[in-house]
Structure formats: structure tokens, C-alpha cells
Amino acid sequence: MSTSETSSKQPIVQDPDARLMLRVKGGDEAAFEELVEHYQNRVLSVLYNAVGQREEAEDLTQEVFLRIYRARHGYQPTAKFCTWVFTIAHNLAANAGRARRKRRTVAIEAHESGPLGPRPQEQLVQDSNPTASAEFRRGEVAELVREAIGKLNDRQRMAVLLNKFEDMGYAEIAQVMGMTPPAIKSLLSRARTNLREMLEPYLDVT
Amino acid sequence: MPQPMRLTETERANLVALLDRELSEADAQQLEAKIARSVSARKEVDALEKTWGMLDWLPRLEAPEDFANQTVSLIRSRQMRAERIEGRVRAAAGMAARGTAAVGSIALAALVGFLVVRFAWPDPTRQLAQDLDIVENLDAYRSIPDLGFLEDLSRLGLFSERPAAAGAAPPAAGEGSKDASEMETERPADSS
Numbered sequence: 485m486s487t488s489e490t491s492s493k494q495p496i497v498q499d500p501d502a503r504l505m506l507r508v509k510g511g512d513e514a515a516f517e518e519l520v521e522h523y524q525n526r527v528l529s530v531l532y533n534a535v536g537q538r539e540e541a542e543d544l545t546q547e548v549f550l551r552i553y554r555a556r557h558g559y560q561p562t563a564k565f566c567t568w569v570f571t572i573a574h575n576l577a578a579n580a581g582r583a584r585r586k587r588r589t590v591a592i593e594a595h596e597s598g599p600l601g602p603r604p605q606e607q608l609v610q611d612s613n614p615t616a617s618a619e620f621r622r623g624e625v626a627e628l629v630r631e632a633i634g635k636l637n638d639r640q641r642m643a644v645l646l647n648k649f650e651d652m653g654y655a656e657i658a659q660v661m662g663m664t665p666p667a668i669k670s671l672l673s674r675a676r677t678n679l680r681e682m683l684e685p686y687l688d689v690t
Numbered sequence: 691m692p693q694p695m696r697l698t699e700t701e702r703a704n705l706v707a708l709l710d711r712e713l714s715e716a717d718a719q720q721l722e723a724k725i726a727r728s729v730s731a732r733k734e735v736d737a738l739e740k741t742w743g744m745l746d747w748l749p750r751l752e753a754p755e756d757f758a759n760q761t762v763s764l765i766r767s768r769q770m771r772a773e774r775i776e777g778r779v780r781a782a783a784g785m786a787a788r789g790t791a792a793v794g795s796i797a798l799a800a801l802v803g804f805l806v807v808r809f810a811w812p813d814p815t816r817q818l819a820q821d822l823d824i825v826e827n828l829d830a831y832r833s834i835p836d837l838g839f840l841e842d843l844s845r846l847g848l849f850s851e852r853p854a855a856a857g858a859a860p861p862a863a864g865e866g867s868k869d870a871s872e873m874e875t876e877r878p879a880d881s882s
Binding site: 517525528529533545622649654683686 | 703704705706707710712737738740741742744745747748749750751752753754757758759760761762764765768769
């Protein structure tokens with residue numbers, strides 16, 4: 485192996501999660517459990533905010549780890565381990581989204597709230613209380629934000645979640661989502677503009 | 691001439707990349723300079739930052755306490771099931787291979803049997819067809835009294851297109867005018 489190859493692979497091998505995965509590949513089940521514990525909350529949070537239902541998010545999270553375990557024999561540490569994990573999570577979330585849309589046979593009514601549950605604004609209109617916006621509690625603000633995220637399309641939502649929750653740069657998000665960094669730049673720009681339009685009226689509330 | 695204060699579409703699209711520190715140094719400096727001169731651009735950046743900050747309200751879930759255990763158990767049980775299925779598939783494949791071998795053996799035996807019967811076993815019908823000329827003329831052949839009669843016919847040149855042998859005496863006048871059929875009818879009478 486040449487020196488340049490060694491130096492290019494060194495940071496990847498230094499990735500502690502990749503080292504854990506190499507132990508899993510060698511048959512160390514305790515290392516796998518360690519990986520699950522390390523990633524479960526991160527994957528679950530991204531998937532929950534992507535699909536909107538806790539139970540489904542937990543099932544998908546288990547599926548992510550199942551796929552990782554199945555692929556252990558062929559694992560090569562050629563990329564950051566977390567990039568691989570979230571690539572699997574993204575694919576599963578996208579499949580789940582497609583399946584959900586397919587299942588939807590009932591026409592969507594104007595007041596339907598989408599995958600993330602009832603809209604706080606709908607409640608506000610029903611309450612017809614002019615001072616309600618000033619009395620938002622923290623949970624209600626969270627609901628507003630969830631609703632706004634739920635209104636983004638699947639790709640925008642996933643890019644935002646990876647950017648916000650995992651602090652991923654455009655290049656890494658592009659790798660996870662199978663897109664180019666310029667496409668991610670454009671996707672995130674549109675997503676953030678949409679979020680600004682949806683959430684700006686509630687900035688004072690927070 | 692003063693530069694326009696409003697952001698262009700491209701600059702607007704670059705605002706988010708600027709906030710994410712994903713813009714090149716040169717582009718970032720240019721955009722920052724423009725933002726510094728534009729009140730509306732500063733408001734826009736401010737709104738983008740604040741609404742991005744609102745995403746901190748999104749729930750970050752904690753998995754149930756035994757989630758890792760459950761996941762590992764689920765994976766083990768699925769793996770065991772997969773191994774069982776794999777074992778069954780392997781057993782079925784073995785049975786199929788044995789069945790195929792048995793059917794192949796039977797087919798091979800049938801083929802060998804057919805070939806033996808077809809080529810090695812004497813076929814009376816074929817023998818009969820081979821001897822058909824003889825069978826059809828059997829009565830004529832039986833009417834021949836002995837080998838001498840045939841030798842006489844041969845000397846007369848009846849069996850050959852060549853002329854009769856040099857040493858052979860030409861048939862006597864009157865005798866030579868007789869044809870074979872006459873001789874055939876006469877000879878049995880002579881012999882009798």
C-alpha cells in the first residue's frame with residue numbers, strides 16, 4: 485500500500501465507530517451493542533422528526549441496526565461510520581414516506597395536518613382567542629415547529645434534520661442523500677426560506 | 691454610482707450557505723459587505739437565523755431503556771430464523787438433487803434398455819424382411835433338383851452377361867434353342 489493511500493485512509497480508521505464496526509465484523513457482539521447504544525437516540529430523533537410517529541420511528545431505527553448487522557461481513561471503513569448509518573436511515577425514511585403516500589386513499593382535506601399531527605394554528609382558530617399567540621407555552625411552540633418541519637417535502641426535511649441534529653456539512657449530507665453538494669445547498673436554501681415563511685409570524689412568541 | 695441595496699436571487703440563495711459557513715471566502719466577504727449596507731438583507735438574515743434557532747424546539751427522543759437489548763435480541767431471533775430457513779432450503783435443495791439423480795438414473799437405464807432391445811436383440815421381423823426375396827421365390831428354388839442343374843444353367847451363361855467360358859461346349863443345335871424355362875420344366879420330368 486502506498487503512503488498516500490495510507491494517509492488518506494488514516495482518518496477513517498481513526499473513526500472510533502468504524503473501529504467498533506470492524507470488531508463487529510470480527511464477531512464481537514458486545515461491540516455491536518455498544519454501537520446501538522451510541523447511535524440509538526440520534527437515529528431515533530432524526531427518524532421521529534422525519535416520519536412523525538414514535539412507534540414507526542422506533543421500528544425504523546431497529547431496522548437500521550438490523551441492516552448494519554447484516555452488512556457486517558462486507559463492511560469496509562471507506563467513509564465515516566455515521567455517514568453510513570444515516571444513509572441507511574435516510575433510505576428507510578424515504579421508503580416509509582413513499583409507502584405512507586401510497587396507502588393514503590382518502591382525499592386530503594384542507595384542514596388535515598399531515599404526518600406530524602394536529603396543527604396548533606387550527607386549535608387557535610377554534611379557540612378564537614386574540615391573545616392566544618402571546619400565551620403559547622413551550623410545548624405549543626414545539627408543535628408549531630414540528631408542523632412547519634412536517635410541511636417540508638421529504639428531502640428538504642431530511643437535509644434540515646441532518647444539518648440541525650447531526651451538524652453535518654453540505655458534502656456529508658450530499659453523501660447521505662445521494663446528491664451533489666450544490667444540490668444540497670439549493671435544497672437547504674429553499675427549506676430554510678420555507679421555514680422562515682412559516683415560522684416568522686411566531687418569532688415574537690418565543 | 692451606489693450599488694443596489696436589494697439582494698439578487700443568487701445572493702438570496704447564498705444567504706443560508708453563508709450562515710452555514712459553506713460559502714467560499716470571497717463570496718462570503720462580498721455578501722457580508724452587501725448585508726452590512728442593506729437593512730432588508732439584515733432583516734432577512736436575522737429572520738433566517740431566528741427561525742433556524744426555533745428548530746431547537748424539535749423533540750430529541752431518547753430510546754426506551756432496553757432498546758439496545760431488544761434490538762440485539764430481535765436481530766438474533768431474525769438471524770436464527772434466517773438460519774433455520776437457510777437450513778430448510780439447503781435440505782430441500784439436497785432432496786431435489788437426490789430426486790434429480792434418481793430420475794436421471796431411471797432415464798439412463800430406460801435408454802440403455804431401449805438401445806439393447808433395439809440393436810442387440812434379434813428382430814424376427816427384420817430378418818423376415820431381409821429374406822423377403824428368398825421367401826417370395828421359395829417355390830421356384832424348391833423346384834431345383836440339385837446343384838448340377840444350376841451348374842448347367844451357369845454354363846449356358848444364364849447367370850452372367852459374359853459369354854460362356856471358352857472350354858464350354860456350345861449347346862447342340864436344337865438343344866441350344868431351348869430356353870431356361872423349358873429346361874426347368876423338362877429336367878424334373880427327366881429326373882422322374
